[in-house]
Amino acid sequence: MVRKKLVVVGNGMAGVRTLEELLSLAPDAYDITVFGAEPWGNYNRILLSPVLSGEQAFEETILNDEAWYAAQGICLHLNQTVTAIDRSRRVVRSDKGIEASYDRLLLATGSNPFILPVPGKELKGVVSYRDYHDVRFMLDAARHKQHAVVIGGGLLGLEAANGLAARGMSVTVVHLSAWLLERQLDQAAARLLQKNLEARGLAFLLEKQTEALLGNDKGEVRAIRFKDGHELPADLVVMAVGIRPNTALAESSGLYCHRGLVVNDTMQTYDPRVYAVGECVSHRGMAYGLVAPLFEQAKVAANHLAGHGIARYQGSITSTKLKVTGIDLFSAGDFIGDDTTEAITLADPVGGVYKKLVLKGEQLVGACLYGDTGDGAWYFRLIREGRAVNEIRDQLMFGESAIGDSGHAGENRSASMADSAEVCGCNGVCKGTIVKAIREKGLFSVDEIKKHTKAASSCGSCTGLVEQILVNCVGGAADVTPKGEKAICGCTEHNHATVRKVIREQHLTEMSALMRYLNWRNEDGCATCRPALNYYLISSWPGEAKDDARSRLVNERVHANIQKDGTYSVIPRMWGGVTNPSELRRIADVADKYQVPMVKVTGGQRIDLLGIKKEDLPHVWEELAMPSGHAYGKSLRTVKTCVGSEFCRFGTQNSTQMGIDLEKDLFGMWSPAKVKLAVSGCPRNCSEAGIKDVGIIAVDSGWEIYIGGNGGIKTEVAQFLVKVKTAAEVLETCGAFLQLYREEAFYLERTVHYLHRVGLDGVKQRIVEDAAGRSELYARLHFALSFEQDPWQERIKAGALRREFEVLAL
Amino acid sequence: MTDWVSVCTLADIPPQGSRVIKRAHGEDIAVFRTLNDEVFALFDRCPHKGGPLSQGLVHGKSVTCPLHGWVIALDGGQVQAPDQGCANKVLSRLEAGVVYLAL
Numbered sequence: 001m002v003r004k005k006l007v008v009v010g011n012g013m014a015g016v017r018t019l020e021e022l023l024s025l026a027p028d029a030y031d032i033t034v035f036g037a038e039p040w041g042n043y044n045r046i047l048l049s050p051v052l053s054g055e056q057a058f059e060e061t062i063l064n065d066e067a068w069y070a071a072q073g074i075c076l077h078l079n080q081t082v083t084a085i086d087r088s089r090r091v092v093r094s095d096k097g098i099e100a101s102y103d104r105l106l107l108a109t110g111s112n113p114f115i116l117p118v119p120g121k122e123l124k125g126v127v128s129y130r131d132y133h134d135v136r137f138m139l140d141a142a143r144h145k146q147h148a149v150v151i152g153g154g155l156l157g158l159e160a161a162n163g164l165a166a167r168g169m170s171v172t173v174v175h176l177s178a179w180l181l182e183r184q185l186d187q188a189a190a191r192l193l194q195k196n197l198e199a200r201g202l203a204f205l206l207e208k209q210t211e212a213l214l215g216n217d218k219g220e221v222r223a224i225r226f227k228d229g230h231e232l233p234a235d236l237v238v239m240a241v242g243i244r245p246n247t248a249l250a251e252s253s254g255l256y257c258h259r260g261l262v263v264n265d266t267m268q269t270y271d272p273r274v275y276a277v278g279e280c281v282s283h284r285g286m287a288y289g290l291v292a293p294l295f296e297q298a299k300v301a302a303n304h305l306a307g308h309g310i311a312r313y314q315g316s317i318t319s320t321k322l323k324v325t326g327i328d329l330f331s332a333g334d335f336i337g338d339d340t341t342e343a344i345t346l347a348d349p350v351g352g353v354y355k356k357l358v359l360k361g362e363q364l365v366g367a368c369l370y371g372d373t374g375d376g377a378w379y380f381r382l383i384r385e386g387r388a389v390n391e392i393r394d395q396l397m398f399g400e401s402a403i404g405d406s407g408h409a410g411e412n413r414s415a416s417m418a419d420s421a422e423v424c425g426c427n428g429v430c431k432g433t434i435v436k437a438i439r440e441k442g443l444f445s446v447d448e449i450k451k452h453t454k455a456a457s458s459c460g461s462c463t464g465l466v467e468q469i470l471v472n473c474v475g476g477a478a479d480v481t482p483k484g485e486k487a488i489c490g491c492t493e494h495n496h497a498t499v500r501k502v503i504r505e506q507h508l509t510e511m512s513a514l515m516r517y518l519n520w521r522n523e524d525g526c527a528t529c530r531p532a533l534n535y536y537l538i539s540s541w542p543g544e545a546k547d548d549a550r551s552r553l554v555n556e557r558v559h560a561n562i563q564k565d566g567t568y569s570v571i572p573r574m575w576g577g578v579t580n581p582s583e584l585r586r587i588a589d590v591a592d593k594y595q596v597p598m599v600k601v602t603g604g605q606r607i608d609l610l611g612i613k614k615e616d617l618p619h620v621w622e623e624l625a626m627p628s629g630h631a632y633g634k635s636l637r638t639v640k641t642c643v644g645s646e647f648c649r650f651g652t653q654n655s656t657q658m659g660i661d662l663e664k665d666l667f668g669m670w671s672p673a674k675v676k677l678a679v680s681g682c683p684r685n686c687s688e689a690g691i692k693d694v695g696i697i698a699v700d701s702g703w704e705i706y707i708g709g710n711g712g713i714k715t716e717v718a719q720f721l722v723k724v725k726t727a728a729e730v731l732e733t734c735g736a737f738l739q740l741y742r743e744e745a746f747y748l749e750r751t752v753h754y755l756h757r758v759g760l761d762g763v764k765q766r767i768v769e770d771a772a773g774r775s776e777l778y779a780r781l782h783f784a785l786s787f788e789q790d791p792w793q794e795r796i797k798a799g800a801l802r803r804e805f806e807v808l809a810l
Numbered sequence: 811m812t813d814w815v816s817v818c819t820l821a822d823i824p825p826q827g828s829r830v831i832k833r834a835h836g837e838d839i840a841v842f843r844t845l846n847d848e849v850f851a852l853f854d855r856c857p858h859k860g861g862p863l864s865q866g867l868v869h870g871k872s873v874t875c876p877l878h879g880w881v882i883a884l885d886g887g888q889v890q891a892p893d894q895g896c897a898n899k900v901l902s903r904l905e906a907g908v909v910y911l912a913l
Contacts (some may be wrong), residue, residue: 551826566862807832810815
């Protein structure tokens with residue numbers, strides 16, 4: 001088969017990122033040719049400022065060296081500017097006369113710096129700040145020239161000014177507006193920033209309009225003159241007053257441009273064979289000059305080039321960060337606001353901290369932080385998720401609550417951590433290791449950091465810190481797509497919500513059919529997607545979808561918990577934590593007979609037998625003659641109880657019996673993640689119901705029900721749902737909530753995270769206010785549970801299930 | 811000289827699953843069967859921390875270790891990047907529904 005030809009014009013971050021995405025989707029779809037006007041492979045343009053200031057070498061910014069192109073079989077033409085596209089013959093031609101024909105063309109021509117149309121703009125010593133060529137020019141100038149003037153007090157201008165000052169020049173920044181970074185900051189924050197930069201030796205001239213650049217007799221720039229007649233000596237002038245989409249090539253070939261090359265939501269131009277991504281495009285009237293949107297566009301364009309045809313680009317919310325060492329500045333979304341928004345501000349001019357949060361209705365829509373940007377990543381996530389924040393409005397300004405967040409010695413601010421400080425306590429990864437990986441490997445998302453460094457890949461408690469480090473290193477280029485929007489895994493581009501919806505709407509009951517329907521890339525998926533899909537199928541269609549043991553991870557397949565040495569732990573169920581002499585005798589006998597190395601009381605009020613060999617499991621279960629405790633599953637774990645009114649002199653209700661009834665009512669329940677319950681007999685709360693997925697506290701007049709607590713990685717206090725009178729109401733309310741969670745949560749999403757995503761109010765409406773809906777949910781739960789049996793009993797019997805536990809001897 | 815030893819039949823191994831071969835001398839061997847009925851064998855030890863690969867989830871021509879999620883290629887034992895390492899492979903062959911290993 002003859003492969004189709006893809007030509008890419010533009011060898012920058014947008015174009016090459018599209019190729020990387022395309023190669024991962026459809027490695028063999030095209031013969032690829034790339035034209036780049038610069039003489040280097042793809043480099044990380046956002047790191048040019050650290051190169052200018054001398055904090056990083058250019059070589060460290062290379063993302064794809066020439067060997068990469070060769071390894072992918074890509075024909076690379078460096079140093080060649082494409083000057084013509086013949087769309088009827090489908091051929092592009094470069095300034096060196098090279099022609100390449102295409103079936104699909106991708107334009108990623110980026111942007112050009114805007115040059116002020118003033119007399120003297122062509123003098124020697126006048127430069128823009130756009131690519132590595134400009135950086136080299138500035139570095140050369142810094143070696144033997146003294147007075148630099150930077151026109152433009154935006155992000156690029158300030159980074160250039162800081163870099164030149166670091167290289168020993170005296171630098172003045174000239175700016176048209178009344179304050180610096182007027183697109184990123186409000187006036188109060190800008191004043192703080194200016195003060196800080198002045199303390200570092202930079203000078204500023206605000207509200208100054210440039211009239212002309214003046215030259216000497218050698219044609220070199222010597223001064224700048226303003227409209228008010230004021231002159232300033234300058235032997236290097238950097239113009240950083242903005243960028244314009246580079247559409248010259250597109251326009252000359254007749255493609256429709258309007259403030260950029262116009263594309264639709266599939267990144268297609270008006271010529272269906274021609275796609276475009278990056279700073280050259282105009283999408284829904286917006287042209288983006290930051291990296292994160294380009295990456296989102298690259299994903300969409302690659303999806304369509306690969307022939308999948310389903311991804312849509314719907315615009316981006318952006319964030320920016322000033323890359324000047326020692327100055328922390330972060331802004332995201334709409335931080336200026338208007339008549340329809342409200343702002344919360346915190347100003348500490350002496351301490352050098354300024355924060356402004358912009359809210360619209362119940363949502364956070366913008367944030368501007370100066371001096372302390374540690375929570376930037378969190379705010380950015382809240383803006384992206386569009387989650388209702390009215391419930392935490394009074395706490396919002398103080399950042400993400402970190403109570404009980406364990407595993408990194410109480411550190412919640414990555415910026416203040418030393419390079420040698422441990423970020424990931426599970427895998428022993430230090431901050432310096434993460435920063436190094438981000439820089440050297442060109443990482444832009446937490447997922448990539450997880451893969452390369454292992455940080456945040458175990459318990460995940462340091463994910464927030466890792467995200468902070470990422471945002472600190474790459475700023476707005478950080479990919480902080482909310483988990484719910486992300487693809488489940490590399491086997492698909494669909495997210496969890498889409499998969500759940502498709503299973504319901506198309507009445508899919510088999511994994512192979514589901515994978516076919518959604519064009520799964522690998523015939524039988526991977527260890528990430530299969531367990532999720534299996535759960536979605538059996539929870540959507542109980543009794544119809546068959547539980548696929550081969551898509552269960554080891555613990556749920558063998559119904560025991562694997563230990564580091566490959567042995568297993570066995571935890572039999574003790575309803576409500578209540579046992580008796582006969583059960584204890586059997587446990588003791590089993591422990592003797594199988595020489596169990598450790599017998600331990602668990603936190604869930606039962607007994608754990610550790611170190612059992614897999615082949616012994618069915619015998620152990622048979623001799624215990626107790627039901628499975630499901631201590632290994634994404635399922636109902638335990639219902640912890642106190643002794644309650646039967647014995648306790650303070651108890652107001654029979655909490656022990658309530659716990660036993662709940663545990664029996666929910667036995668065998670699979671769920672998106674583990675589920676723990678507790679029932680306390682009085683508000684002293686000895687069973688710690690406040691940190692359980694569902695916690696019940698008895699009071700004299702009834703039962704209070706709390707949901708969404710968590711005592712693990714991050715302590716989360718359960719929130720009050722409702723107070724009910726009878727035990728029957730407790731069963732129905734708890735069951736209905738858990739069924740709602742089972743139907744709506746994403747796989748591995750604990751109740752607390754589910755509640756964060758959908759909001760407590762919505763859950764209250766469906767569980768508390770809608771009596772009919774509540775009883776339907778409860779009925780659906782019971783229908784699903786009617787198919788569940790004790791998995792240990794099923795496996796004690798001879799047959800296919802038992803064979804899992806037999807070894808072959810040789 | 812390698813000896814081809816018959817260890818089990820294809821039907822003894824569940825599809826997308828594995829069986830463990832215990833030997834009188836030497837380490838356990840995990841024999842895998844893919845969705846498409848190909849058979850592969852590896853020493854039952856993950857190069858990372860020694861996890862029993864036989865207990866992992868089989869997908870495509872790979873198995874994901876049950877302990878820390880390393881992905882290992884069944885056909886050569888190579889660990890998927892960015893992790894590094896290699897599991898020990900045992901040559902295997904399927905003939906008329908019988909699985910042979912080169913031991």
